[in-house]
Amino acid sequence: xxxxxxxxxxxxxxxxxxxxxxxxxxxxxxxxxxxxxxxxxxxxxxxxxxxxxxxxxxxxxxxxxxxxxxxxxxxxxxxxxxxxxxxxxxxxxxxxxxxxxxxxxxxxxxxxxxxxxxxxxxxxxxxxxxxxxxxxxxxxxxxxxxxxxxxxxxxxxxxxxxxxxxxxxxxxxxxxxxxxxxxxxxxxxxxxxxxxxxxxxxxxxxxxxxxxxxxxxxxxxxxxxxxxxxxxxxxxxxxxxxxxxxxxxxxxxxxxxxxxxxxxxxxxxxxxxxxxxxxxxxxxxxxxxxxxxxxxxxxxxxxxxxxxxxxxxxxxxxxxxxxxxxxxxxxxxxxxxxxxxxxxxxxxxxxxxxxxxxxxxxxxxxxxxxxxxxxxxxxxxxxxxxxxxxxxxxxxxxxxx
Amino acid sequence: xxxxxxxxxxxxxxxxxxxxxxxxxxxxxxxxxxxxxxxxxxxxxxxxxxxxxxxxxxxxxxxxxxxxxxxxxxxxxxxxxxxxxxxxxxxxxxxxxxxxxxxxxxxxxxxxxxxxxxxxxxxxxxxxxxxxxxxxxxxxxxxxxxxxxxxxxxxxxxxxxxxxxxxxxxxxxxxxxxxxxxxxxxxxxxxxxxxxxxxxxxxxxxxxxxxxxxxxxxxxxxxxxxxxxxxxxxxxxxxxxxxxxxxxxxxxxxxxxxxxxxxxxxx
Ligand SMILES: Cc1cc2nc3c(=O)[nH]c(=O)nc-3n(C[C@H](O)[C@H](O)[C@H](O)COP(=O)(O)OP(=O)(O)OC[C@H]3O[C@@H](n4cnc5c(N)ncnc54)[C@H](O)[C@@H]3O)c2cc1C
Ligand SMILES: Nc1ncnc2c1ncn2[C@@H]1O[C@H](COP(=O)(O)O)[C@@H](O)[C@H]1O
Numbered sequence: 001x002x003x004x005x006x007x008x009x010x011x012x013x014x015x016x017x018x019x020x021x022x023x024x025x026x027x028x029x030x031x032x033x034x035x036x037x038x039x040x041x042x043x044x045x046x047x048x049x050x051x052x053x054x055x056x057x058x059x060x061x062x063x064x065x066x067x068x069x070x071x072x073x074x075x076x077x078x079x080x081x082x083x084x085x086x087x088x089x090x091x092x093x094x095x096x097x098x099x100x101x102x103x104x105x106x107x108x109x110x111x112x113x114x115x116x117x118x119x120x121x122x123x124x125x126x127x128x129x130x131x132x133x134x135x136x137x138x139x140x141x142x143x144x145x146x147x148x149x150x151x152x153x154x155x156x157x158x159x160x161x162x163x164x165x166x167x168x169x170x171x172x173x174x175x176x177x178x179x180x181x182x183x184x185x186x187x188x189x190x191x192x193x194x195x196x197x198x199x200x201x202x203x204x205x206x207x208x209x210x211x212x213x214x215x216x217x218x219x220x221x222x223x224x225x226x227x228x229x230x231x232x233x234x235x236x237x238x239x240x241x242x243x244x245x246x247x248x249x250x251x252x253x254x255x256x257x258x259x260x261x262x263x264x265x266x267x268x269x270x271x272x273x274x275x276x277x278x279x280x281x282x283x284x285x286x287x288x289x290x291x292x293x294x295x296x297x298x299x300x301x302x303x304x305x306x307x308x309x310x311x312x313x314x315x316x317x318x319x320x321x322x323x324x325x326x327x328x329x330x331x332x333x334x335x336x337x338x339x340x341x342x343x344x345x346x347x348x349x350x351x352x353x354x355x356x357x358x359x360x361x362x363x364x365x366x367x368x369x370x371x372x373x374x375x376x377x378x379x380x381x382x383x384x385x386x387x388x389x390x391x392x393x394x395x396x397x398x399x400x401x
Numbered sequence: 402x403x404x405x406x407x408x409x410x411x412x413x414x415x416x417x418x419x420x421x422x423x424x425x426x427x428x429x430x431x432x433x434x435x436x437x438x439x440x441x442x443x444x445x446x447x448x449x450x451x452x453x454x455x456x457x458x459x460x461x462x463x464x465x466x467x468x469x470x471x472x473x474x475x476x477x478x479x480x481x482x483x484x485x486x487x488x489x490x491x492x493x494x495x496x497x498x499x500x501x502x503x504x505x506x507x508x509x510x511x512x513x514x515x516x517x518x519x520x521x522x523x524x525x526x527x528x529x530x531x532x533x534x535x536x537x538x539x540x541x542x543x544x545x546x547x548x549x550x551x552x553x554x555x556x557x558x559x560x561x562x563x564x565x566x567x568x569x570x571x572x573x574x575x576x577x578x579x580x581x582x583x584x585x586x587x588x589x590x591x592x593x594x595x596x597x598x599x600x601x602x603x604x605x606x607x608x609x610x611x612x613x614x615x616x617x618x619x620x621x622x623x624x625x626x627x628x629x630x631x632x633x634x635x636x637x638x639x640x641x642x643x644x645x646x647x648x649x650x651x652x653x654x655x656x657x658x659x660x661x662x663x664x665x666x667x668x
Contacts, residue, residue: 003621022631023526024412037467037494041621042628141534141544166564170546173531177499177538182625185498185529204634205527206412212631219625257543259572261559270566278663302664313584320549320584321563326525327440327583335663356661357640358654364642374657375642376650386651394655395666 003057010053017045068220071097072157075108085163091234111137122236164225182216183223207349271305278304285340289317325350343368402458408442410473441521443588450481479591479599490608495621502535537578544578
């Protein structure tokens with residue numbers, strides 16, 4: 001039942017709580033605040049109320065969680081290659097493990113991965129759990145879930161972090177539900193409360209309009225998926241005293257429910273938007289699909305990935321995995337160059353946390369200029385060729401020099 | 402064939418910037434933020450109706466939420482769904498994705514036979530994408546997430562899953578849970594006939610007196626995660642417009658890129 005209460009004697013009906021409720025679950029009736037069913041007990045109203053008129057009852061459950069120890073990170077591999085997000089997780093995990101004075105372990109599932117061990121051993125991890133099996137070469141939800149679940153049950157980590165990739169966001173909720181533990185999606189910041197040993201998980205919600213801080217107080221492990229490119233990658237340290245634990249998975253009871261028939265690759269050499277440090281995006285202002293070649297050329301020159309607005313994805317100018325925004329990808333590169341994109345709110349929520357935003361648009365009133373670090377009011381068909389040419393000159397100069 | 406679609410009512414994105422209301426500004430908001438069906442869930446409804454039109458199926462739409470979520474269900478009926486059920490009870494308030502997927506799974510068990518469960522890839526308020534896989538786990542059936550194309554082949558579906566840089570083609574036995582992306586289809590507008598039918602339709606409300614779920618598995622008590630704080634992030638510093646003629650603008654931009662050390666080969 002709801003454990004939030006308005007103390008009517010104290011409430012003046014000022015409405016401050018109404019305006020801070022991100023979920024629109026407070027209304028003023030007869031000059032008193034009234035809290036509706038959709039309340040998530042986030043406490044924003046309690047903090048803002050100048051009259052201490054709202055109370056959330058904090059239950060204290062007694063549960064023994066001391067059997068759970070150590071920080072685990074899930075190392076994602078595709079086609080036998082360890083994904084970059086793994087090294088970001090090792091970085092974040094090391095920090096948390098040190099804070100808790102616990103071990104950091106890496107779990108990796110795959111087929112014929114022995115040769116990857118030496119790579120992992122160069123990183124500051126204490127243990128590697130290696131699960132090598134022919135059924136684990138390609139990611140399949142049920143096999144991976146079974147293996148990860150069994151491992152967690154046996155070794156009982158306190159924290160388990162998984163990259164918020166398409167794989168991670170498929171796997172993590174399945175594992176968390178089987179463990180009946182909490183899972184916080186797509187975190188952008190993590191720290192620990194050393195005293196209570198709670199993982200404080202910070203993540204954007206409402207398209208980044210608000211941030212939420214989330215804990216999992218009475219369940220272990222505490223699970224989170226972590227947005228790629230946000231945590232700093234750790235560099236190898238060349239120490240190799242980590243222990244390797246080879247695990248034989250029990251997949252006997254598992255059917256192959258999902259059959260991977262193949263992959264469709266509409267283009268080659270596509271850079272993953274969420275991993276890219278530089279993104280050049282094109283919108284309807286390009287005029288026609290062929291003009292994406294300008295975007296691609298600039299992206300290539302900068303060593304970046306190609307992004308797009310929904311308008312051009314819908315128009316079929318470019319495949320959908322390039323789409324940035326609310327219904328596309330949320331990206332956070334160092335440099336985002338928006339060309340011929342108006343900057344609708346749905347586009348903004350996907351890219352506004354980029355470190356530097358450059359916008360090229362001929363309309364000085366385009367909303368993209370509200371969030372651009374550098375705004376350039378210009379026709380992109382004139383601007384981009386000159387930019388490309390100058391950069392080409394600079395880069396060839398560098399190569400010769 | 403019986404298809405169940407799970408939908409959620411969410412605040413309209415166009416109104417998201419209003420979440421940035423200044424707490425010092427104590428003007429009372431007259432009414433709540435406008436609500437819509439979560440955009441991806443409209444795609445899920447549309448896909449279910451298309452399957453129904455091709456293969457003859459019954460489409461049931463369910464939503465867990467406050468009483469006003471009936472509006473979302475009514476729209477789904479107007480689009481062409483056959484039945485709608487609202488799962489609503491004060492004891493379900495404060496559910497996180499584990500409790501939500503549990504409650505939905507129990508409602509689905511109560512509904513009984515089903516072949517396919519469709520959901521949106523994620524809800525735009527929480528952006529978690531966790532309810533679909535959670536639901537599949539509670540029901541003990543396979544899942545395929547981020548689907549952009551779906552084809553029914555008897556007791557099997559063939560789907561295309563969106564990955565980071567390509568699409569994966571996958572076959573799954575039914576019953577299964579599928580979460581869909583925006584590009585799977587273009588949701589239709591309700592027809593006049595649909596709207597009329599939906600207006601008159603009876604939408605049953607299932608509370609916990611009907612579902613009889615243990616109180617420690619639903620709502621806040623059934624939710625392992627706790628939101629301890631929400632806050633508004635610092636708005637990014639206002640940018641500047643680069644002035645000058647075409648060449649100067651290009652030069653200045655390159656200068657800024659250099660200054661900020663954004664390009665490895667340009668220092
Ligand atoms: C539920 C929902 C979800 C959505 N999700 C997304 C999403 O994930 N991502 C997304 O991007 N959008 C999304 N949208 C769509 C979004 O609202 C906009 O329609 C879309 O972003 C517009 O794309 P655009 O900027 O390319 O096109 P437009 O809005 O048409 O803008 C084109 C811009 O190009 C400029 N321009 C034209 N010619 C030139 C030129 N020669 N030189 C320079 N500039 C030029 C124009 O001034 C204009 O500002 C969503 C919408 C809805 C309703
Ligand atoms: N309360 C709910 N009632 C019905 N369906 C829901 C509910 N919450 C989430 N869903 C479904 O689960 C999907 C993913 O939501 P989420 O995990 O919250 O991002 C949504 O697109 C909906 O299809």
